[in-house]
Amino acid sequence: MKFGILVTEGPYQHQASDSALQFCRAALEKGHEVMRVFFYNDGVNNSTRYTTPPQDDRNIVNSWSELAEKHGIDLVVCVAAAQRRGIVDEGEAQRNGKDGNNIAEGFRISGLGQLVEAGIQCDRIVTFGD
Amino acid sequence: MKFGILVTEGPYQHQASDSALQFCRAALEKGHEVMRVFFYNDGVNNSTRYTTPPQDDRNIVNSWSELAEKHGIDLVVCVAAAQRRGIVDEGEAQRNGKDGNNIAEGFRISGLGQLVEAGIQCDRIVTFGD
Amino acid sequence: MTMLHTVNKSPFERNALDSCMSMANKGSKILLIEDAVVGAVDKNTHAEKIKGAMSDYTFYVLGPDLQARGIDEGNVIDGVNVVDYAGYVDLVAETDNVQSWL
């Protein structure tokens, strides 16, 4: 079965990202496909490579990057939500006059259409939030 | 009277930052002092200069920077919370091997002791959060 | 000592107002801000809770937050005082301490 995942909260503050990661891992283990994880609202904060969690804690951003690479998952960060929260890639930095970017490996910034498209193409959309 | 302010949520997702800003402005207008605003939990996300809100919307990060400059308010971002969420200044970037930093004008990263110190030195601590 | 308690969550959504009222001493001031202002409307199913507690507490509600949610001051429970941000600051200054029920 083809899953789409929607994450609407940032890492650490709420369990949403952790639950979403565990759900994805379990789905993949069962042979399902995770087509796309869409990061919306504060969920866009899952995609910054500037995080440095304590050494004895999980690294949520890296977990997403690794999962995506291993299983070919499309990690999409909503551009409008990202602009409000300060998540930028190279192109966004250039367009908005920022002197750097902070997006992590495996994430891409795109429009809300990618969420609707996931809704159309996937068998299920599962939301994790506050 | 000397106020200390604690903000525990990021900008935009919750009204906390907006309420805190309005409260600070009203307090300053009445002749009170705002000694320090301490950003904790997701509140640290108030301090990234990478945000680009829509042109017809308020710019919360800039509002903090301007208020701080005008009234000499100490804007302190908790280092441990910032590390979890990807807020870095030059020093933090160097220490944690990041290739850039995203902290906005007028904010500084420091320890939780700054919150306790504000509690000791201020007449009131007012918290804004979720 | 007199305390100011602020509540920022709708009583329809969360237990913050209930929790506040179960731990605020008589004579305390309770200010409703942000989404909590919907609790200050008369004729809603939570209004009795506030009306019944008016002998114990003085209630305030933040006007700008009422207006944002399209709530007319005329629909606020009688005896609940509407204040602006300046009034909010005064409440913090004139009480001895403030607790935010988040």
Add this chain to the structure above:
Amino acid sequence: MTMLHTVNKSPFERNALDSCMSMANKGSKILLIEDAVVGAVDKNTHAEKIKGAMSDYTFYVLGPDLQARGIDEGNVIDGVNVVDYAGYVDLVAETDNVQSWL
């Protein structure tokens, strides 16, 4: 069609479970995850709500979230099914749609 409804908030703190149960059709499955698992404990003051709705819904609770909060499976309401993340995936796959009550 059979729906899966997930609730992730404690019934002591928020109205999410109430709201879910007021809009979930009979025959729906309801899965408690994250902080909502505290609602699955027998002997708590919200337990009757779930017990009374067992003829309408099948209830599930996420084991890893119970364990994290130190809740022994033996204290879960009789008839509420404990599942792991794999079971969560199965519930999503075997129902026709899923709604998260956030």
Add this chain to the structure above:
Amino acid sequence: MAEPWEEDEGPVKKFMFVNRKAPYGTIYALESLEVVLISAAFDQDVSLVFVDDGVYQLKKGQTTDGIGMKNFSPTYRALEGYDIEKLYVSKESLEERGLSEDDLLVDVQVMSKSEIADLMDDQDVVLSF
């Protein structure tokens, strides 16, 4: 000929947006609306449900100057222009808040939660903000 949304298969799916939060206290109402507008561009069969404090999103007379935020409520009036006309509001949620249909800034269908439940069961995608 069947309307697209009456087909079992095909590119048109039934999307329902469930709005349960008051506006301004959190951004969910605004960012939910942004998804709704995009979904219209995809010609999907879109429904909006307003329950619990979500009914305040449609309240007339929102004035946000005092909180320094943008009043986005006029956008609900623009939905019709995007062919989004299925707006459902919970009767119980209105009543609990002392509100009636006259308090709302757009035309909606007021229905009971059990009617909303039937609609929800009939969707392909339910998104809740």
Add this chain to the structure above:
Amino acid sequence: MAEPWEEDEGPVKKFMFVNRKAPYGTIYALESLEVVLISAAFDQDVSLVFVDDGVYQLKKGQTTDGIGMKNFSPTYRALEGYDIEKLYVSKESLEERGLSEDDLLVDVQVMSKSEIADLMDDQDVVLSF
């Protein structure tokens, strides 16, 4: 001689931390604890209150392997070493959840909400997470 916290003026203030949320679903419990530990280093008069779902922060037997998060509950046992010994738990909150003092992993004072209210009224700084 008066104890430092009995003075009206001076560097020692009464700090109360009010913990109302279950652990792990949100980070508030953990990050509240981090402030508590720092406040100890400042030799303040620190009290911790656990009410509502906050009582679950002290529940015995927390096992977090299954959710991939760190179990931070042992830190509550370390508080004594930092001279933080004023841990108050709401009797009502325990009872509503079917819990008793035996379910908690540290020694606490169980008291009624009205007793906690009196303590709260007597603080200089109340921080709620």
